[in-house]
Amino acid sequence: MRRDAVENREALLAAARIELNLDADAPLEAIAARAGLSRRSVYGHFATRDDLLRELITSGATRVAGAVAGVDHEHPVVRLALIASRLWREVEDIRVMAVFAVRGPLKGLTADALAPLRARVAEAIAEGARDGSVRGDIPVARLARLVEDAALSALAEASTDAMPGPAAHRLVMLLVLGTVGLSADAAAALIDSHPELDWS
Amino acid sequence: MRRDAVENREALLAAARIELNLDADAPLEAIAARAGLSRRSVYGHFATRDDLLRELITSGATRVAGAVAGVDHEHPVVRLALIASRLWREVEDIRVMAVFAVRGPLKGLTADALAPLRARVAEAIAEGARDGSVRGDIPVARLARLVEDAALSALAEASTDAMPGPAAHRLVMLLVLGTVGLSADAAAALIDSHPELDWS
């Protein structure tokens, strides 16, 4: 295998990440173009369109899983904020997976890939609901989905509006904490009192 | 014009509302089938596919505008909750428009249709930020978009999970108020202390 071949493969994946965020079913033509290749060449790297998507989703899932893996904290709410914080680094992958979470025949794949992350979130919420640090007026499963939505809309806002890094990072945490029941002030105080939630 | 003709026209619009929520670019075949018509007949009512969508969006926008028109209250936060409350009645239309708000070539149309509603929300937020009842750590325009997202995800949750009416109605308000800075408890208290926010 040649060096430029693997570079082009990466370029295709990167291009797909961008292009699929703009249009969930962007033609291969567009993806290839952004990668500086011809449509025909795509088939030298991926047998079918679905193969490309599959690779995007699974590789994305691994990165996300890695980013969230080390997260741990005794207070479930801080844990949620930490997860949100780590997620910020993986925006592109996250958004690609979000796009396919609802639509298309790949939604099963996406769901599987995101399962571990969702489990961690649900667990933290359940724990927080038990000790009173998280609202108890919404069933855990439903609240978990809503938290996911909140994080997603913060991430979307961050990347469409080209927010400066620290602001976007903080926004994601603020929204997650707000959804979980904290007031704006309480959320801000919590973030400021925990150095591990700082922008680094 | 015959009576059954206008009935079929309505049936087509209703079918489109359902089918387009399942799949944003559902084929006319599917829509026609759900309406109990043949694909060919659709063209007896709408010149093109876009005409159908246009009608859906604009008629939906008018309903929503009407629902929100009468809303007024001295406290901006209560006003936001009221808007959220009224929105709940129009879920179906809202969701169709939400689908096309992001994707598709009609997003401009949708944006225009939703403009008045967005203006009201932004205004209430700005007013609240001035008198301190709404968080001030997020720029008004951005917060308005985030509130919109929150409402949308609540509405989505409500209609996919088949929640009972009152619960869904309350959820929409809770999420909007939470996004705007209130704690879960404060939001619940506010809703309970204002009879006009009750489920009717």
Place this chain on the structure above:
DNA sequence: ATTATATTGCACACGACTGTGCAAGTTACG
């Protein structure tokens, strides 16, 4: 330099969907 490896352009088959024309059928309505 020579060779294995990649990329390209073009042609083609295939499928899904839109939009149109037209003749034959069905149904509401006066």
Place this chain on the structure above:
DNA sequence: CGTAACTTGCACAGTCGTGTGCAATATAAT
């Protein structure tokens, strides 16, 4: 009734996307 309004089925053209075959060309690597 009987007629005008509506629906249907089918055939067809046009568009856009995928996936493949192949010959020509460019490029990395030894």
